[in-house]
Amino acid sequence: MVKYTTQNDLKEIVTDILKKQSNLKSVFFVGCGASLSELYGAAYFLRQNALKLHVEWIQANEFNYSHPKLADKTAVVIVASLSGETKESVHAIKNAKSLGCHTIALTHVPESNLTKDADYTVVHSFFEDYASKAAKQKDALGLAVELLQQVEGFDLYKEMKQGIDVVDDITNFAADSVKKEAIEFGTKYKDESTIYTLASGANYGVGYSTANFIFMEMQWISSPILDSGEYFHGPFELTVKDAPYLLFMSDGKTRHLDARALEFFQKYNAKYTVIDAKDFWLDSKMDSDVVDYFDPLVLTGVMRVYAEELSKARKHPLSKRRYMWKLENY
Incomplete structure (x- = not known):
């Protein structure tokens, strides 16, 4: 073992x-x-x-x-x-x-x-x-x-260690709690050819992974990955009615960046889904000063549930590939 x-x-x-x-x-x-x-x-x-x-x-x-x-x-x-x-x-x-x-x-x-x-x-x-x-x-x-x-x-070493101790339980609880929302997400986006993915702070890695690997690699859906703060410096020009977005919202210091993007989606009637770390009550289990660094772990587990339901709705397994594992040297 x-x-x-x-x-x-x-x-x-x-x-x-x-x-x-x-x-x-x-x-x-x-x-x-x-x-x-x-x-x-x-x-x-x-x-x-x-x-x-x-x-x-x-x-x-x-x-x-x-x-x-x-x-x-x-x-x-x-x-x-x-x-x-x-x-x-x-x-x-x-x-x-x-x-x-x-x-x-x-x-x-x-x-x-x-x-x-x-x-x-x-x-x-x-x-x-x-x-x-x-x-x-x-x-x-x-x-x-x-x-x-x-x-x-x-100076926050003990708080980080405590967060490491409890984050797995939070992640599994969060993933178990989003089945309904994940099914709705799959139904809502199953016919999209593009989904714009936004995140900020420590969550940018989750956004990067979701866009490049869940959407583009595993589902063949085009997905530009955008920093929530940088969204307003060019990319927001593509925000029109029913333009499809996925936004990861931070529970920490950069939450304002995500909230500002969400407000713009709402104002211009974009088609959006929010996966909000605050919904999973991390700061009730760990110090709020370190919660930023644990958001990505929880959101990764949650996004996996969303990915599974999207793949079912699209009848496109997460393991399906066009090139990977099939071409030499790739």
Whole structure:
């Protein structure tokens, strides 16, 4: 039976890295596709809170062909791949290792090729329940929390640890509670060829994943991903009557950006659906000062239910592909 990595294991990994390299300067979150999107929240957390650590969120093949000069012995490179076999990500961790970086493989498969050049392997769940769909995000966030605490110190460390402890239960509860809304969503959007996806703050990663992988990859629906704040700087020109939108609303600091977009949808009679983190009462289970960083995990579980119902309504299974797994080298 596979042993999944615990938060205490993540703490020990960071402690061990700092024993080898006390002058840690940079953290790189590296991946492709959905795995890249699932690293966004952790990178966002560090960018918001780190005073010294340099943080980058970078596509694996971009790292391979144009890696930053800060990728050296003072850097930690976290590379994610669900299967552990994504070629670009396997190459990225090998390249990071050759540059002297401290390498962490984040995967569901402990003996995969991704782990061969990794100094450390973090193994996450995926198939057990709706919370497990966000397990990669949770482990990436857990690493980010430990890196910040041990390198700089963080005054909300206990609050983040408590959030990590309870977020799975919140996610599963949230996913179980939205079946009716998800069925309505599937019926409402089943014939759309385009759905505009909006999100802000830490939730941008969920929006990115939903647009690129649930809509475009799994359902063949065109879906531009828009930052809720940036929406008003060009893209809102396409907001006409019945234009289809999906909006992820934050329960934290950037909620105003999402609310402003929602008001515009309403004013111009767009066809919109809102998935609002506030509906799932995260701040009743964790400190409101850290709720921003846990919204994406909960929304990921909820969106999976919506995706399942959309696929049923469209009679297009989530596993159906036109090119992936069928063409050599793709």
